[in-house]
Amino acid sequence: MTATLMDGRTLSRQLLESTAERVTGFHRSHGRRPCLATVLVGEDPASHTYVRMKVNRCTEVGIDSRRFDLPTLTTTEQLVRVLRDLSSDSAVDGILLQHPTPPQIDEHAAFEAIDPSKDVDGVTGTSFAAMAFGYRGFASCTPAAIMRLLDAYDVPLSGQRAVVVGRSAILGKPIGMLLLARDATVTYCHSRTTDLAAHVAEADLVVAAVGVPHLVRGEWIKPGAVVVDAGYNAGNVGDVQAATAANRASLITPVPGGVGPMTIAVLLAQTVDAAERHG
Numbered sequence: 484m485t486a487t488l489m490d491g492r493t494l495s496r497q498l499l500e501s502t503a504e505r506v507t508g509f510h511r512s513h514g515r516r517p518c519l520a521t522v523l524v525g526e527d528p529a530s531h532t533y534v535r536m537k538v539n540r541c542t543e544v545g546i547d548s549r550r551f552d553l554p555t556l557t558t559t560e561q562l563v564r565v566l567r568d569l570s571s572d573s574a575v576d577g578i579l580l581q582h583p584t585p586p587q588i589d590e591h592a593a594f595e596a597i598d599p600s601k602d603v604d605g606v607t608g609t610s611f612a613a614m615a616f617g618y619r620g621f622a623s624c625t626p627a628a629i630m631r632l633l634d635a636y637d638v639p640l641s642g643q644r645a646v647v648v649g650r651s652a653i654l655g656k657p658i659g660m661l662l663l664a665r666d667a668t669v670t671y672c673h674s675r676t677t678d679l680a681a682h683v684a685e686a687d688l689v690v691a692a693v694g695v696p697h698l699v700r701g702e703w704i705k706p707g708a709v710v711v712d713a714g715y716n717a718g719n720v721g722d723v724q725a726a727t728a729a730n731r732a733s734l735i736t737p738v739p740g741g742v743g744p745m746t747i748a749v750l751l752a753q754t755v756d757a758a759e760r761h762g
């Protein structure tokens with residue numbers, strides 16, 4: 484069996500095009516464009532790349548962006564002040580704080596300084612709760628991107644055994660909640676899980692979201708399973724051994740070109756959602 488690739492690039496293009504149309508409509512009716520503020524602390528080259536990609540995509544679809552690049556030694560208090568100021572700035576619809584922040588930053592406190600109505604990246608506790616309880620709110624972007632990919636490829640979820648490898652606040656935990664909300668039977672695996680291979684081998688759907696290159700081995704994959712690789716490791720390497728996994732899976736997301744591009748497209752779509760709610 485050779486897996487079909489779940490093409491995040493094409494799907495993201497489609498979402499960006501529909502977002503651009505919504506931006507045009509918003510501009511016509513409100514006389515202004517939606518605005519995303521990006522906040523980046525430090526010099527991490529990958530983070531700079533991701534923020535640049537987000538800003539470039541904003542330009543492509545007609546969203547205004549305001550970029551705040553803060554020095555590596557920024558304190559939590561200084562960062563919180565910037566985020567609170569942006570939260571109370573009526574010209575800003577959405578706020579993105581790029582993760583990870585440098586080690587001296589209390590990232591949780593920083594995320595919580597973002598007004599939930601502008602949390603288009605879905606990183607606050609309010610957004611997480613909304614997602615978990617099924618209320619209106621902003622989903623964390625990568626989990627929302629994964630759900631869009633699964634739906635685009637008509638992957639059945641109800642009653643399916645889903646294994647999520649990873650338990651981070653903006654990826655592993657929320658994707659498990661979204662799959663649970665669609666009636667999947669969800670197992671979280673993490674660094675203390677004793678037999679990862681055995682859990683993965685039981686899964687109809689594997690979501691690898693741990694940030695360890697090639698941790699999930701191809702021979703663990705149940706024949707016919709769906710494999711989502713949300714890893715974004717250096718050198719564009721995913722968390723799954725893609726070449727061998729593709730011999731057993733029915734569907735698999737490539738790295739690059741799978742979950743990553745969709746993540747950014749969702750961020751922009753949610754920025755327009757926020758602008759429409761702000762009016």
Ligand SMILES: Nc1nc2c(c(=O)[nH]1)N[C@@H](CN(C=O)c1ccc(C(=O)N[C@@H](CCC(=O)O)C(=O)O)cc1)CN2
Binds near residue numbers: 739742744
């Ligand atoms: N505040 C956030 N921080 C981080 C998030 C996030 O969603 N919110 N996710 C990741 C990084 N990330 C976005 O920020 C991200 C990673 C990778 C890609 C992507 O499109 N990658 C391409 C390949 C990269 C390239 O072409 O150079 C791909 O997979 O095709 C997008 C976004 C951590 N931080």
